[in-house]
Amino acid sequence: MRVEVKDYVKTIGKATVLDHVSYTFESGKIYGLRGKNGSGKTMLMRAICGLINPTEGCVCIDGKRSEERRVG
Numbered sequence: 001m002r003v004e005v006k007d008y009v010k011t012i013g014k015a016t017v018l019d020h021v022s023y024t025f026e027s028g029k030i031y032g033l034r035g036k037n038g039s040g041k042t043m044l045m046r047a048i049c050g051l052i053n054p055t056e057g058c059v060c061i062d063g064k065r066s067e068e069r070r071v072g
Contacts, residue, residue: 001027001062008047008057017043020057 003025010018018040025031025048033041046052048059050066059066 002060004060005044005048006058006060008044008059010043010047010052010056011055018047021055055060 004059005025007019008018021044024028033044035041043052045055048066049051049067050059
């Protein structure tokens with residue numbers, strides 16, 4: 001499995017909580033997210049899981065955008 005975060009931006013109101021985040025996660029590896037409180041770790045996980053929609057950019061899982069993978 002390959003998860004790609006491509007130029008992801010999430011804005012809530014006037015606050016930008018994720019600002020042009022890009023990263024590729026490969027299967028078979030272990031990743032950790034580090035950062036100060038309020039740095040966007042939880043919002044990034046929500047984005048990867050498809051729980052929030054981007055203002056710009058996308059999350060692709062095995063080459064398919066996360067919006068395409070939703071059922072119902």
